[in-house]
Amino acid sequence: MGNEVITVPELPEVETVKRTLNTLVKGKKIERVTVSLPRIIQRPAEPEMFCDALTGHTIQEVERRGKFLLVRLDGLVMVSHLRMEGRYGVYVSDEPIEKHTHVIFHFDDGTELRYKDVRQFGTMHLFSPGEEKTQAPLQKLGIEPLSEDFTVESLAAKLRKRRSFIKPVLLNQHIIVGLGNIYVDEALFRSKIHPLTPADSLQADQLARLHEAIIFTLKQAVDAGGSSIKSYVNGQGEMGMFQHQLQVYGQEGKPCVRCGQLIEKSVVGGRGTHTCPSCQGRR
Template identity: 60%
Template sequence: MPELPEVETVRRTLESLVIGKEIKDVSIFWPNIIKSPAQPEQFRDALIGQTIHGIGRRGKFLIFYLDDYAMVSHLRMEGKYALQEKDTPYDKHTHVIFSFRDGTELRYRDVRKFGTMHLFSKGEEESQQPLMHLGPEPFSKEFTAEYLSSRLLKTSRKIKPVLLDQSVVVGIGNIYVDEALFRAGIHPERIASSLNEAEIKVLRQEIVDTLSQAVEKGGSTIRTYLNSQGEMGMFQLELYVYGKKGEACKRCGTEVVKLTVGGRGTHICPSCQKLHD
């Protein structure tokens, strides 16, 4: 699933491609993607005549800001947007097409059909599901060491599942949790409340730094992820542990191992990330 850096890369790409375009029509081939309004026809009718003025991001969600509405889009596992000329052929995995008055089309393609789209009156999107219970952005002023400490010290859960909890901090998934924990020297099975203030301060900084560097590199191209122009992110070349099972740790040479933590495949260096009692 694309995480914050990949979704931010998609956001920036789309912003350069579709700002100022007016929607002439919307074709919906897989109605289950539309989660609100209740009827896909209402979604289509509301968007006709609307102009895209901006594209935001909240965690792993894209937000299209139009004249009167905000469309919240989650790519899930393999959702992708692409801008095409209207006569360009499309395949069976293209499920929603936004046709613009200038003859171009923004097409949403999703092999697994897990993606979602919600349409709200502009200004109401943050107070409704799926955005209403999300935690702070990692790059925001709210995501301080003090805030993170207040969340970690109250729980007996392991640190990795806590960091994957989008109500604690948004946008971090499996790849970047593994990388941030490695950089901070923290084992993913540590009980969150066992971390001391110094460790939490380092962890918070490594989360921010890891995500910042990933955004600069355009995200990580893992499996089939590409951005909206079909380009590969390059942060996978900077990864320390994720997907490196059996390889030598870049820091100490110990073999990277793969565990299961909270039901998720998890990569660590046993020497750099020791499990304390």
């Protein structure tokens, strides 16, 4: 079996995939590309144009923007979203091609980067350098929570006019990128904020705690290689370990690590939500 990347698409997992792919494919030259599921290719319109454009180019760096991977080549940028079941793996060319393999990047060293997607929801877009910032799917993305631009002040500005509950606001990728269900629950618990709190009602002390909690939670998760909820492993076949540090997500019925009250599960904005009824009491 080749080195494979399986992910659930939150920032820590995508960051881990990015780092792993850099060790596996950076510097490799594409000899040809084959596409067996055309709808994966969103730009250009014809998969044949996608394949032709990439032929002869070398992968220089793999980056991340929110939950998207950016594969930078010499003169091109490929933007890839894995959705829920997208997987990248590097294989020797004579290894059997597994079911649900939809795109193969054939390298001139006899190896291949294969993209598999059981649900077939993943996407790939191809741009000239710089163009990806002004076009879909990246042009409307919000602030990066691990960047220098993410300050208490910028967070307050993002939330000031949002009357919706804080949880769905944090999940909105047009406001803050990369946060999914797991890490929003964890950050709200750490900051002692109830997920049904209106975003525009947060006070200065709550904003400061939330800002710190988002950064702390994401950094801890990245350091742990992400969370292996469902089937996530990195490119070396190693599980992410942050699931062993989860304090509230998936802990319903267990005592809170702070106060001992039993963790409850509810639905907020259509998402399963985990809270401590004592530590996160609503104002």
